[in-house]
Amino acid sequence: MSDGVTGRLGVLGGGQLGRMTGLEGRPLGVEFRFYDPSSEAAAKQLGELVVGDFDDLEALRRFADGVDVVTYEFENVPVASAEFLAERVKVFPPPVALAKTQDRLIEKQFLFDLGIPVAPFRAIEDLPSLQKAVAAIGLPAVLKTRTLGYDGKGQVVLRTQADVERAWAALHGRPLILEQFVPFDQEASIVGVRGQSGTAFYPLVANIHRDGILHVTRAPGGLSAALQAAAAGHLNKLFDAFGYVGVCTIEFFVVGESLVVNEVAPRVHNSGHWTIEGAATSQFANHVRAVLGLPLGSTQALGASAMVNIIGALPRVADLLALDGVYVHLYGKRPRPGRKLGHVTIAHLSEIETERRLADVLAIVDGTR
């Protein structure tokens, strides 16, 4: 601390999550070093950037040298790489959290064993095992790749028997899982944080996806106190099971007054971006605090908020900023179809004004696509 530096944090992944972690962590006196395969990573210029593949142990060694703690913004870092780093420096969240969440089959089994509700699922080895699983689970169901799926990629919904072979043709060749399709009323997620002495949970938020990508988050999500408590309880079980340190997110399907876990992200999450303006402490600041052993900040919402993702094409920033209560976050990425380029937060307005402003923002953002 004598040099004015609170801590030196290495972040695996230099995308927008790393960038926002840097923007929120630097005021705390934290120095950042990012690790990314691309020299054009979005987090560039918020700290040093080490370029390397996630399995390049020599580059990872250089990355770890001189940082106090390593964390990640990208959950598909190879577990072996995280463990290699953990022999040299503190790694938070612990690599076991990666090991249990990178593969949907392992994740589902792990959640099931903890007593956390998941949809019925089966491992799929071949077409007969898929047919057998469809018979057991029923239709509709979703066939998914076990690894590396995100934003709706690597998934096919099966509604009729005719879909079974089509889905197999589309995805076979990779390890697969079949899950019962959950007839959800809505989607929700909870972001929580476990520090070295305590936990804190943000409000359960309501999410709307489009083309498999998060489109809109409303925070708080208007869900019952019972659902909030259940969601926090599930996340707390994971915290304990992993000996977790940092921010973690669970995405849920809401069915009536019950929750079914969709997936776990052992990191800051797109559905928590509203916390930058909308909560007393942002998910990014709380992640930095947790992994560096600093006290956690309040997760209280400052009022109603909403978040809209900017995907594929950029709206005119001036049109958005002309609206009261609207905050624009661009990630410095070149537009490309389906790419997350930024997000817009609506905050500090009343609940009804927030809804109206959300409609205005959607008109501008969707008009751009």
Added chain:
Amino acid sequence: MSDGVTGRLGVLGGGQLGRMTGLEGRPLGVEFRFYDPSSEAAAKQLGELVVGDFDDLEALRRFADGVDVVTYEFENVPVASAEFLAERVKVFPPPVALAKTQDRLIEKQFLFDLGIPVAPFRAIEDLPSLQKAVAAIGLPAVLKTRTLGYDGKGQVVLRTQADVERAWAALHGRPLILEQFVPFDQEASIVGVRGQSGTAFYPLVANIHRDGILHVTRAPGGLSAALQAAAAGHLNKLFDAFGYVGVCTIEFFVVGESLVVNEVAPRVHNSGHWTIEGAATSQFANHVRAVLGLPLGSTQALGASAMVNIIGALPRVADLLALDGVYVHLYGKRPRPGRKLGHVTIAHLSEIETERRLADVLAIVDGTR
């Protein structure tokens, strides 16, 4: 905008004000380039850094090449350098704002001519002119250097005739001004912003200085609506007189229900740091919006806030973060007596909780010194 960049902003000065401008401007998709005589400038790593003296026209030319707008975080940039840049690229605030505020005599005369209240003042050429000015203005009075004074440096208070020669001995050799000492009830400041289509003013805040350096700001400052209106009116006169674009600050002495201008800073200001957490839009984001021609954001306070400067020595960050409603900003500077190393903001609490928390924060920060 097709490359995801909202604008390229050059900032003269790479201190903490530039650093915070970068932190608040990058989410808007703005790329930064800083110019500073030191390669260790605090804004380093929030953008490119061009190192050069403020009168090095060749380095300034390189700095300006490829940026859309140049602004400054440091008002002692030579006017000739600002004008040199203004021939090549837009410079906001306009260089005339520098020309009229760098020299206390020119500033006071300019304010006086605009009908903005200032304390009686005289230019001082020699000891006889000082004695004559003391006779005219009366005691107590303050002898100040006309240029480059800040944080209470370059000032001597004259209380008795015996102080006259002592003050002259301390400061002679530089251009001087004598000002009547204002027997103020308190000190206050207003931060406002003029965009390319409109103005907005933050609440008038109450400031406490210690050893000539800002120590505590309370926002809003508990001052009357009449004083708020008067302060905004004075700042608006300056905006019109300068054809101003950007954030500007006036520091006042409050005497009963009237205001006397102490000084003008044509930039973001230490007494506006509370706006990062405490206002709908921070002074830094609004400065960036204004100079890039984007719509201004709301200057509304989100509740009560307070700000404490961290000067000379660093407190334990963990002790501060353990307190609810407390936000820490460190500037990445090495400790040195009298140096501004960071600040602490208290926000999102009730007015009475804010006062209690302020006492807690002062105990920690002052305990460090």
